[in-house]
Amino acid sequence: MELPDLDLLSHLPPRLLAVAERYLKAIPLVRSRLDKETGSLLTELEGSLKPYKDQVPTFDRLPAQGRPREEILHELEQLEEREHERWKEGRISGAVYHGAEDHIAFVNQVYALHSQSNPLHADVWPSATKFEAEVIAMTANMLGAAEANASKPSEQHICGSVSSGGTESIMLAMKTYRDWARATQGITRPEMVAPNSAHPAFDKAAHYFGIKLVKVPVGPDYRADVAAMRKAITRNTIVLIGSAPSFPHGVIDPIEELSELARKRGLGFHTDACLGGFVLPWAERLGYPVPPFDFRLPGVTSMSADTHKFGYAAKGTSVVLYRGTELRSHQYFTATEWPGGIYFSPTFSGSRPGGLIAAAWATLVTLGEAGYLEASRHILETAEVIKRGIRALPELYVLGEPLFVIAFGSRTLNIYQVMERMSAQGWNLNGLHKPSAVHLCVTLRHTQPGVAERFLADLQAAVEHVRANPGEKGTMAPVYGMAATVPFRGLLSDLLKKYMDLLYKV
Template sequence: MDLPQLGTNLLNRVPPRLLSAAERYLKSVPLLRNRLEKETDSMLAGLEGDLKPYRGQLPTFATLPTQGLSHEQVLGEMSQMKEKEEHRWKDGLVSGAVYHGDSEHIDFLNRVYALNSQSNPLHADLWPSATKFEAEVVAMTAHMLGATEANAGRPPEQHICGALSSGGTESIMLAMKTYRDWARETKGITRPEMVAPSTAHTAFDKAAHYFGIKMVRVPVGPDYRADVKATRKALNRNTIVIIGSAPSFPHGTIDPIEELSELARKRRIGFHTDACLGGFVLPWARKLGYPVPEFDFRLPGVTSMSADTHKFGYAAKGTSVVLYRGTALRSHQYFTATEWPGGIYFSPTFSGSRPGALIAAAWASLVSTGEEGYLDATRRILETADAIKRGIRAIPGLHVLGEPLFVIAFGSDIVDIYKVMERMSARGWSLNGLHKPAAVHICVTQRHTQPGVAERFLEDLRAAVEHVRANPGEKGTMAPVYGMAGTVPFRGILSDLLKKYMDLLYKV
């Protein structure tokens, strides 16, 4: 082990409180603070050109034009940007992001959007079509995720129900807010905690931050699935909900939902299955004979779920479904105001006005695809993923993490995997960098099932690994950022870098 790595390992053993104090001290010394700012500014300057490619090519608007542009000019400029941006995802060079991408399907959804562009479910009296579409999307998704079995013999108020949100993050945040309010009202818990594996989506941290819930992260096992024993130990009288992923975003593995949800059921607390990625894949994978463990409302301990219609449901961005076991639980998601001078007000989700056109597009995608369409798409995706997994395992120096179905994470003990990712970027690929451990993943979509895409991916990956092995001294652009993210013990410094990156996105 080299000295920098030894130093990092030692620092990682220092109590977080001492590290935080040391970080505050470092940032309070002007010389050190200026050095840090200079280093981060230099790093971000190297990225600015990639993030702002239209400077000098297209007009820039920091103020409103004196006279509005013609429709033809606006559409012309947008068409230029579209042509520059779409080839990578159309050719299947992107991990996730676009999950269907067929031109006929996109054109169909665009027509649906145009028909419903003015609708808003906030005004249900004006657009009852929007509430029809939303209710039916929720019902179809619930049925797919075990509602029929869960509802059997139960009164209507205990049936699986839900709502549409703007995406997986909002679905997760709505569910966590719901558990917070439910626990406060029914259990008197004022210092709520949630227990989640280290691999659970960071949207749960966001919910904890926004809603004053303590996040308790527990480790995963060597198979990258949640550790049931560690989860049990983390529970206490303030725990309001346990989290499990089906599958997890980083490694594509399915947590032991049955065991985790039983812990929750026995303690009479909530259990949320995050199926944002897998909700529209796993039910069909099971029907196709793949070994999919129980993860949905067929398990009595599962009390809520999230599933993204805008991922493998093939709807337009951004819609997602959040589901609950019973209307009593869902009622804690709602907001009502009865004393406002503007009248009685209520909304089921965070937004007041919502885009009815996106809800209509989600409905149209589900009913036009149908069970046969989802089965066929899932079969092609999983067959392609199997070919990619075999190919990765055949490349000397690479290994697949865990036993994933369609989100495939891979790492290396021989080469810097971030440099491999950067070489793949140079060949046109857009993959996801992971850390703890260092790895890269590809989320297989319908774009990758096109002829020759999987073969090209593996050919380029072999070439990238060979290049990095032959040129270990190359630094690259993004590789140092990912490397720092996995090793820097001072999390505030890394957080400051990310905030500066977001500032850069807003520069005109």
């Protein structure tokens, strides 16, 4: 049985597409073919996702007797040795943002000292709340709090919380706006307006908290379209969103115009600076063209910035900031009628890892302004080298005007095949779609001598290989190609869910 022409279906309105997809998936022959094709694809992926299956012991139940600690540590060391080579050599986009051995050792030592602490029990571990408050204050002042707080009453000062990562920071902020709008304006069907380049954490927040997410296409420069976002505002809109920079294309949205639009309409405005929060302030000092994006703009009412990215802390911490304690109060949860006593928590988690908060605090304090300035200088200089090298390849082009997250595509080659060829040469890049592209998030790992030059040489070789072998099949290229071309988003969602099932397979 032949499937219908997907190119023709792609022109249908989204509602009709959804109806067509449900109809087709209900046909047994179509369902069988889809299951066969996705099953074949997942089988090919399983080898790379489960490389240790026959090489180290597997446990699907507790061992009858505990294993010796030395044996476990030896096994863990073996696994780590197999995995660290690529990221230590700077062959991965983002993921590990510092990675120097002495820095990792220091952060691990700090974590070990406070591994048992938990800010839920502030009376037992007051050090945990000290660290959290200072991480928030240092991050806020880096992002314009001093100017924003000038001549303002203390309850309007920039404040915040430490979360488990950028996704939680964004979700906390959106939940806060939902509850703020309901309490102060009586809005019960809240909407948020975001460019379609905004991080999927906003989709996740909309899904979890019953907020309608209105997505607006970006302009030809891949930045948020101010006029289109203005047009999307309704009486139920509670917050506008901009990125500094966006994850896909690495460009900074027009935060000044968007936040002023929000301020005049009495709306919240969130700057997602999860990626750029610990780079852009220093890039500005170094003279790079950084448009205003932080609390120095009066319309910015919240921000997110990840300490575990370019803040160089251990994985598992981010900061969400608000303009004033009244707004932040809508983030909090309290329970006053529980037989177990009075309960309250500032973020989604109850118990939280005090060791990670201590590690974030220690990282910020040991690097200081000079450390972040120097790190950003190296990253931005390396990014300039890479951008020039990509632009020198006639088959490729750089999307927009990025600073350190460099997205590139091709008008003549299958860019996913280029990405796959780079993978074969040891690189791990991020695939994008709408438009089809690939990006490299430049970190301190890429500033090591020779890494940028090796990347560009391998990229040129990959381009030449794909040009000479345009029909070559691969593993990941078909996945990204399907994501970019298949109009049935439910089908793609089903595939991603099966992929996640595969990750949980023992």
